[in-house]
Amino acid sequence: MTYDERLQQVAVLGAAGKMGSGILLLTAVEMADISLKPENKGKTFVLNAIDLSDEGLAGLMDYLRAQVLKIAEKKTIQLRQLYADRTDLIENYDIIDQYVNDVLKLVRPTTAMETAYHANLVFEAVTENKALKVKILKQIDEHNPNKPWVFTNTSSVPIHLIESEAGLNGRVLGFHFYNPPAVQKLVELIVTKSTDPQMNQFALDYAKALRKVVVPSNDIAGFIGNGHFMRDAIYGINQALELAGDRPLPEAIYMVNKVSQDFLVRPMGIFQLIDYVGIDVVQFIMKVMNPHMQDEDLHSDLLDQMIALSVKGGQMSSGAQKDGFLKYEKGFITAVYDPTQKAYISLESFSGKCDQKLGELPENYKPWKAAVRIADKDSHFIPYFEAMKLSDGFGAKLAVKYGKNSDAIGRKLVSDGVANNHNDVNTVMLTGFFHAYGPVNNYFA
């Protein structure tokens, strides 16, 4: 089966979800582009968008239309060539309309799982729950005569477990997009010992067509991205709990968040990142990963406590941030949650005091937005962190410790055999988490 033939019958499971909708969008566009090639004229292409939620599927089609329209508007120059022989399509308006139509007509939104029984390729993006994934994939595979290839978007479940439990012998690999898939360049690719090499090659070709950066990760729970993030989160949480010995927890959370964002020049502080991903999702991923970890405990009572209080973070369907550890107003952090008082404490009441305790940033500080654009990262970050190491400031000392720990996590991912090399770890953090510099560096030595 050729690349084009493989993409003639595709199903996305969990298509209305945050990840599923992005995967669906990218796949629909890729399939449409293939279907429009002269040699594929007259062939049928079907993309089943499967989800349990009717409401979600209705919203999905709105999302798809809007996104495909944007994509079409960006590549109109190429589309005019693609439709050169269509004499009825003259203006950009006509061309763009036709393309949107040509993409959307491939997509069949449905709640019926049975539609995946004809698929050659299945993208799985359902809830991060191994039992559920296995159950669905097994059912599909048993009823599908095509022996479909399965690309799972799991960010934490070991692929070989899905493979063996769903009976997918050699026909499943991890193709882990970052959120949101339509924007983020990174894909973690995870194969098992028995993965069909042809499927691996297809995955690379498909990633290339989508202009994704592929980082291979070995099949160890959490892979590279969550392998770093979850440990980094545990460190940040523990750091805050330690600081809370001398001050209320909200102040400690504020300080650690600020150290991890401003002092370490990251796009978000660690507590904001946990909120962004969702406290419940973070808790869940840790739960999935923890049984596979040796000599460490990826678990946080504080996360459990927050979930018990129904403070979960995550995002609204509009993309706006829900309140979690931090409270957000128009994109700005305005307060920090206090689990003992079960209330948000306004930043105004304590941020001045905390900022003073943390002390100044080094003079050569550049905010993340500027620093991320610097081509020669060492030229900025070596002197920046040198200055930080020489500082007696409380915040500077916390940041150096934090940076050292992040570096150690990165190195451990290689020594544990999750990543093949330090460069892969850094690529994941640079492209998947938008860090301005890779965690494995010599800045904090």
Next chain:
Amino acid sequence: MTAGYNTISMGTGRKEFNPKKERPGIEHYISEAGKGVVKQIGDAAKIDETVIGNFMAARFNKQAHLGGFAALVDDQLENKPSLSVEGACASGGLSLISAMRSVLSESADVVLSLGVEVQNTVKAIYGADILAGAGWFKNRKTGHAYFFPGQFSDRAGVYYEKYGYDYARNGMKQWFVNAMEHARLDPDAQENHNTNPDLAGSYDKMKPNGKAFVEHLNVLDCSKVSDGASGIIVASEQGLQKLGIAKSQAVEIAGWAQVTRNITKDPIDPVELTTIKKAAEQALAKAGITIDQVATVETHDCFSIAGLLAVEALGLAEKGKGAEYVAAGNTARNGAMPMNTTGGLIGWGHPTGATGVHQAVTIWQQLTGNAGQAQLNLPADRPYGLTINMGGDDVTVVAIVYKRG
């Protein structure tokens, strides 16, 4: 002509421009520009007629029949003649010509000539469709997604081939730098807020890329997408007296020409703006002067290459020498022939249907000492100004010679 007024040229570049927020409609711009003129003449009752130049409100704003908006300027214009005229990006020039014809036919002594366009209603990719209406629709299918940039990119490509890429780009770069520096002197200019300390460097960095835009031009070579309007009074001598405006506050129309070529044919020579050449020659001849007597020119630089080709068409430089002439600084405000002294279409902005009137307002400002920070120190022996307003790919051209009053 007297009592010129420009609204701000609104669009990308202006700090207050936010494409996501609702903005004033076309009626606002007509009204503001008209009121700005009326304020200077004191009494709208003295206006006999209104002409509004506009290109594509019917598509940008789903609004035709613009003549009906004259009364928004002032109640006194109700029940008086008012009409709109269209000749693509030369619509503003046609508004002036139409006003002049009314005055010359003695059917009016005082005509309010306006020009307006509100383009930021659609994304650039759709705006390109709308503006492509200035060409022949039968060529649209084979044309570029960005149709007009595509047309002038083709001209630029031939220019590069004939005279050398670096040589040409150097001249175009200087044209762009002048446009930005001149725009910084006019608070109404779209690029007035431009603070880029290294304009030439930015230009060099942005190489033309056919995959993202057109093959031979980058976006800095292009005029702006603008919302704006301009207005000016066209009056007979008697009309001027009626208004009580001193001749020193007016400019005399010394000569003018309007030339139109066949829209269904390709340009005869891709590296010559032949229609501009003819129109300018005729206008100068009518004024009885040569280009050497002109102190400043406003030319239709919808693209930097059009600026260079206009320099050649006006006879300021020989064919192929326009790039050199511009690169040497001759068209900068302190050069031998200051051109587009408030930034032109690339720096001031290009509200298409308004541009012809805007050019007249700029020349009026310069010749009457009303140009503010952009004011030139004009030589006494060159009391003339010239405007070149072009519609389509050198199809409709309006050339006007102005003399200090």
